[in-house]
Amino acid sequence: MSPLETRPLDLFSRSASPWFRGMVYALLALACIATDAHFHRLEMLRQALEVMTVPIQEAAEIPSLTKQVMERHFDSLSRLQEENTTLRRQLLLQTGQAQQATLLLRDLNQMRGLLQLQSSPLFPARVSAIISSARNPFVQKLLLEGGESQQIHLGSPVLTEQGLLGQITRVYPLYSEVTLVSNRNLTIPVEIERTALRTLAVGSGHQGEMTLPYVPSGSDVRPGDFLLTSGIDGLYPRGLTVATVTQVNRSKSSAFADITARLNAGVDSAPFVLVMTPSPAAPLMEESPAETGSSHPVPTHKKP
Amino acid sequence: MDPIAPNQAGPALRAPHSLRWILFSFTLSLVFLFFPWHGTGLLLRPDVTALLVVYWGVFEPVLVGNGTIFVLGLLSDTASSHVLGVHALSYSLLFTLVQYYRPRILSFYRLNQMLHVLMLLMVTQLTDGVVEWVLGYAWPDWIWWLQPAIGALGWLFLPSLLERSPRSGDTPKSL
Numbered sequence: 223m224s225p226l227e228t229r230p231l232d233l234f235s236r237s238a239s240p241w242f243r244g245m246v247y248a249l250l251a252l253a254c255i256a257t258d259a260h261f262h263r264l265e266m267l268r269q270a271l272e273v274m275t276v277p278i279q280e281a282a283e284i285p286s287l288t289k290q291v292m293e294r295h296f297d298s299l300s301r302l303q304e305e306n307t308t309l310r311r312q313l314l315l316q317t318g319q320a321q322q323a324t325l326l327l328r329d330l331n332q333m334r335g336l337l338q339l340q341s342s343p344l345f346p347a348r349v350s351a352i353i354s355s356a357r358n359p360f361v362q363k364l365l366l367e368g369g370e371s372q373q374i375h376l377g378s379p380v381l382t383e384q385g386l387l388g389q390i391t392r393v394y395p396l397y398s399e400v401t402l403v404s405n406r407n408l409t410i411p412v413e414i415e416r417t418a419l420r421t422l423a424v425g426s427g428h429q430g431e432m433t434l435p436y437v438p439s440g441s442d443v444r445p446g447d448f449l450l451t452s453g454i455d456g457l458y459p460r461g462l463t464v465a466t467v468t469q470v471n472r473s474k475s476s477a478f479a480d481i482t483a484r485l486n487a488g489v490d491s492a493p494f495v496l497v498m499t500p501s502p503a504a505p506l507m508e509e510s511p512a513e514t515g516s517s518h519p520v521p522t523h524k525k526p
Numbered sequence: 527m528d529p530i531a532p533n534q535a536g537p538a539l540r541a542p543h544s545l546r547w548i549l550f551s552f553t554l555s556l557v558f559l560f561f562p563w564h565g566t567g568l569l570l571r572p573d574v575t576a577l578l579v580v581y582w583g584v585f586e587p588v589l590v591g592n593g594t595i596f597v598l599g600l601l602s603d604t605a606s607s608h609v610l611g612v613h614a615l616s617y618s619l620l621f622t623l624v625q626y627y628r629p630r631i632l633s634f635y636r637l638n639q640m641l642h643v644l645m646l647l648m649v650t651q652l653t654d655g656v657v658e659w660v661l662g663y664a665w666p667d668w669i670w671w672l673q674p675a676i677g678a679l680g681w682l683f684l685p686s687l688l689e690r691s692p693r694s695g696d697t698p699k700s701l
Binding site: 240243250251259286365392426 | 553556557558559560561562563564568569571592593595596599600601603604605606607608609610611612614615618619621622625626657658661662663664666667670
């Protein structure tokens with residue numbers, strides 16, 4: 223395995239030392255990290271790399287697809303019938319609730335009309351399948367089926383039946399990336415259901431956990447309190463379940479209580495999620511721009 | 527040049543592996559990376575790509591260069607849908623260390639080589655961890671640190687597997 227077999231004998235020219243070459247490439251990598259993490263300027267390169275890895279991704283899906291096909295083949299009839307009955311029962315219950323909700327909504331809109339208040343927009347939604355969780359233990363992210371071509375927009379909230387799961391943070395042509403609520407970079411305006419106290423919830427960076435860093439230590443928060451989205455940013459509709467408070471520590475040295483909450487929506491529980499589309503045209507924006515303030519802006523429309 | 531190793535004297539005289547095969551093995555390791563990992567599996571998933579970087583860096587240092595390793599790092603960053611360049615950095619560092627320790631690694635038997643591989647993979651893991659920490663991400667669960675150990679165990683059978691892979695001088699027997 224001497225180098226002579228693959229390289230012509232060259233006595234005097236010397237290539238750079240391994241240390242030097244390693245250093246050059248390490249610097250290049252550091253430049254990449256800085257440009258991507260700080261300035262977000264490498265999206266073109268990322269898209270190109272994504273396209274290059276499409277065959278690899280498809281090859282990697284073969285085992286799970288095979289497993290699905292096998293499962294479908296061997297799934298017992300009785301189990302499916304049982305599931306069908308349960309689902310029918312649930313559907314019936316929910317139909318009743320939905321009808322009541324329609325009535326209530328109509329009444330609410332009439333009242334709002336009388337009081338000349340803004341009506342809160344209803345968000346259209348679509349169901350999307352989870353492809354996989356991001357293959358990196360440092361970030362809490364998910365990959366979803368459906369991308370630009372399926373009209374999935376940047377910034378859309380993503381839910382499961384148990385509550386808020388996260389937000390779409392990157393849209394590729396065929397799939398999109400969800401940053402989970404537990405991700406450190408995500409902050410959500412929430413309110414505590416019992417006391418209607420509004421605050422911000424921040425992802426803790428650990429799976430399924432978030433913290434409330436800005437609650438004064440004197441305020442009334444208990445373990446077991448539900449956190450709902452407050453809808454103040456206009457991005458998440460008001461009233462989505464987010465988390466349950468698990469721990470409240472008050473120390474005399476700090477003005478803020480140390481509160482941890484457990485997320486309601488788990489990644490492993492559901493094969494499908496609901497992607498809400500923030501309404502592109504908030505109808506009352508044009509009529510009374512001064513009033514709307516922070517209540518309706520949608521991130522995709524923030525940029526002029 | 528290289529010290530003549532007791533167990534490497536034979537293979538050292540053979541023709542180099544075909545470059546196409548080397549790239550194919552890297553592609554396979556990326557497929558492994560792209561499997562839908564999650565939970566504990568994700569934390570314990572051995573970094574096969576890094577192991578291959580060590581193997582080809584030791585046994586084919588002329589065919590595999592820094593550029594290949596860098597692109598490989600970028601591709602594996604794409605797999606983790608995270609900041610570009612994290613793995614490119616750690617693999618570049620790993621490859622440089624492999625080149626430095628190559629004669630030493632070649633002079634040992636496989637079990638002792640495994641300890642070197644463990645050290646190298648640990649450095650890679652640590653680089654990843656430190657970069658993520660600087661970028662502001664929380665450390666994962668402690669079992670994440672078992673990854674290099676599991677990867678190093680792969681060194682027990684990977685060399686005997688790859689030793690038999692196609693070499694550039696080989697001609698198919700059917701011809």
